Amino acid sequence: PETFYLKDYKPFGFEVETVELTFKLAPNSTRVLSKIRFSPKDNAADPRFFLHGEALKLISAKIDGAPVTPELIAGGLICDTPGTPFTWEAEVEIDPAANTALEGLYMSSGMYCTQCEAEGFRKITYYPDRPDVMSTFSVRIEGDETVLLSNGNPTGSGEGWAEWHDPWPKPAYLFALVAGDLVNHPDRFTTRSGKDVELNIWVRPGDEGKCAFGMEALKKSMKWDEDVYGREYDLDIFNIVAVDDFNMGAMENKGLNIFNSSCVLASPETSTDANFERIEAIIAHEYFHNWTGNRITCRDWFQLCLKEGLTVFRDAQFTADMRSEPVKRIEDVIALRARQFPEDNGPLAHPPRPEQFQEINNFYTATVYEKGAEVIGMLKRLVGDDNYDKALDLYFDRHDGQACTIEDWLRVFEDATGRDLSQFKLWYSQAGTPRVKVSEDYADGSYSLTFEQSTPPTPGQPDKAPRVIPLAVGLLATNGDELRATEVLELTEAKQSFTFDGLASKPVPSILREFSAPVILERETTNAERAFLLAHDTDPFNRWEAGNALATETRVTMVTEGAAPDGAYLDALEKLVRDDTLDPAFRALVLSPPSQSEIAQTLHDRGVTPDPQMIYDAAETFAQTLAQQLETSLPRLYAATTVDGPYQPDANGAGLRALNGRILSLLTRLDGGEQAARQYQAADNMTQQYAALAALMKAENGEKQSQAFFDQWQNDRLVMDKWFALQVACAAPDAAAKVATDLTRHALFDMKNPNRFRAVMGALAGNHAGFHHASGAGYQLLAENLIALDNLNPQTTARMCAAFQTWKRYDSARQALIRVELERILATEGLSRDTHEMVSRILQ
Ligand code: DPP
Ligand code: ZN
DSSP states (O other), X not given: OOOEEGGGOOOOSEEEEEEEEEEEOOSSOEEEEEEEEEEEOTTOOOOEEEEEOOSOEEEEEEETTEEOOOEEETTEEEEEOOSSOEEEEEEEEEOGGGOTTOOEEEEETTEEEEEOTTTTGGGTSOXXXXXXXXXXXXXXXEOSSSXXXXXXXXXXXXXXXXXXEEXXXXXXXXXXXXXXXXXXXXXEEEOTTOOEEEEEEEEOTTOGGGOHHHHHHHXXXXXXXXXXXXXXXXXXXEEEEEESSOSSSEEOOTTEEEEEGGGTOOOTTTXXXXXXXXXXXHHHHHHHTTTBTTTBEESSGGGHHHHHHHHHHHHHHHHHHHSOHHHHHHHXXXXXXXXXXXXXXXXXXXXXXXXXXXXGGGGOXXXXXXXXXXXXXXXXXXXXXXXXXXXXXXXXXXHTTOEEOHHHHHHHHHHHHOOOOTTTTHHHHOOSOOEEEEEEEEETTEEEEEEEEEOOOBTTBOOOOOOOEEEEEEEEOTTSOEEEEEEEEEEOSSEEXXXXXXOSSOOEEEESGGGOSSOXXXXXXXXXXXXXXXXXXXXXXXXXXXXXXXXXXXHHHHHHHOOOXXXXXXXXXXXXHHOTTSXXXXXXXXXXXXXXXXXXXXXXXXXXXXXXXXXXXXXXXHHHHHHHHTTTTHHHHHHHTOOOSSOOOSHHHHHHHHHHHHHHHHHHHHHTTHHHHHHHHHOOSHHHHHHHHHHHHHTTOOHHHHHHHHHHHTTOHHHHHHHHHHHHHXXXXXXXXXXXXXXXXXXXXXXXXXXXXXXXXXXXXXOHHHHTOTTOHHHHHHHHHHHHHHTTOHHHHHHHGGGGTTGGGSOHHHHHHHHHHHHHHHTOTTOOHHHHHHHHHHHO
């Protein structure tokens, strides 16, 4: 397969002035007519032009009205052009009903929809399908469906047709079309300059009762972007459509966002608190793209983090404002460590701005998105909030309507602040998670911290230069008083010391507060000091972090030394759980153990080969011991954290329910599931129903409820995804592969639906001890299913290959089993470019 390089970038030789498209919809034979006005740029020497095109049947082509015969080549066509401005017309035929890759124009539950990012538009018609080619689009849709939607504003409609015009020039990846017999949840929003905007969430009939929350989230997002970033909406209408079959979470098409139905549909009966929070964040994310992505887009796909890192950063700010800032930060760090750290420290490591790819769909990664957002967080911390605002204003002023690069982005910060960001830029080009080793020294009232940074080699990058690392540090006295409030130390060298004078005694340092940089801190410290920080740190993030470190340490000693759970840590946990002055959501997070995969990584980092079964046993023993320690107080705690009154998906209620759910799972270990069964019966919302079911199933006591759950919800696809996933997630290590196998034979299993496939296979990969069971059955099952799916949907297949990325952590027997499966996938005839690239990189 061909490899594309950042260094090879060349602008397109033509301007695209206007695009007119007509769609004559038919499931197996949709006709797409395009009429595109091209004009050669001054310096365009070659009058021949190349247009991308894939899986298209060319019916006819004309230039300035005269038929032409382009040369059809792999991936597109080449045609002679007059050398002056001209009109290109083409008619192609496509087959949306046969499109299981869910890229381009496809059908989902009887409706037509599109997904064009990154390179799907070329499956709709011949076009220069690259983000730096921007144009205005006019679209006519002809079809029998009652609702016919495209980007921009509606310009006319009648029986069987509708027309749309998008006045804002955009790249083809933001094109969208939807046609279906849909119903809407309507609303309106008045922008701060008084523009009245029509809002709609379009869904299949039956789902209209699940739109209200998403609509509120949309209006909050529109308001927030005005208040915080000064960004107003710019069309007369904003449409969101829910689609059942979708490879990703959602897509920010101009004026017509298309959502995976799991990321927009919500009701108290069918959605958990976590679903509500995620839906609010994704609605915000896609809406915020209107400025960071659409009005200012990417020059090429290597710059993907220009829009994604910034938009993730913006949606995190939004969630922090709507809910709890420290809780959001802790959740984000948990997710970063679960998804981005393994990527950054394994064979798939790549910088936030990659410099090469074979298939760009393989780079919609945690590194591009989440680390991309972390980099912006560091930038903001380094320049300060006011300078960040100034730089962003300049970014919007200077680059509105343009397709930009990371260099453009950093230049606005340099111009707004006068600061040289050349060293900071390494964050965009170097892969790998930096290690920061800390040592300390105290003498005569003077305390110093010395930091040494290094980044292990990553594929193609054996040596790394020191980066700029902002370290937020505070100092505490041994009685818990804050001696020095948080200040940001700028680490720029490989080794650097910072001194604090005038201290009466040796302080306790609180380092990397708020997780001010995506690094791994290495510091020799004691459990006593961790316990002190867990009890006293004034920074909530580091308070949680201290508890997380204690949790990790006790599991490590349980696994490596056969030790019992650390009593001091159990005591500290007990105190915290009972401390009603603390936010329940925070307490729930402190009570949530580090993942078993994370423990495996920690062991590996310390030179111990992780045994997944032993890690599982340690987790079970710990939870059982904690339950026993809390035995007398659990019923009271359970009662005290039960939320009364009607369900509200707000942060307070959610936090309380999260804590209540943790307590229920401990209680279930002692009471045989009595309380959980009662909760299951009484629950009027999915959060509590699901928590009760999960507790019972983990106690291997949930068969009756699982069947009842199935009977109740079998007609609700999204709830059924939960049911499928939970069976696998709760299965014992030696049963997980069997449970997953049986589920793939279930009547409701549908490989073509990415949500359902991920529910089963994603849960298998997430059941650490089950997936890595010594039999190899987990590896084998996943590989078989990936091979079967690759034919149908390369993008989702390739993505799920990442389940194997940590394979070098494990013992040689497991590595050998995994290698067999990876090689089997790679040897599959007709394997997609997507999956081929992923498996090759993992194997390297
Ligand atoms: N651009 C999309 C998003 O991030 C990816 N499907 O939201
Ligand atoms: Zn995005």
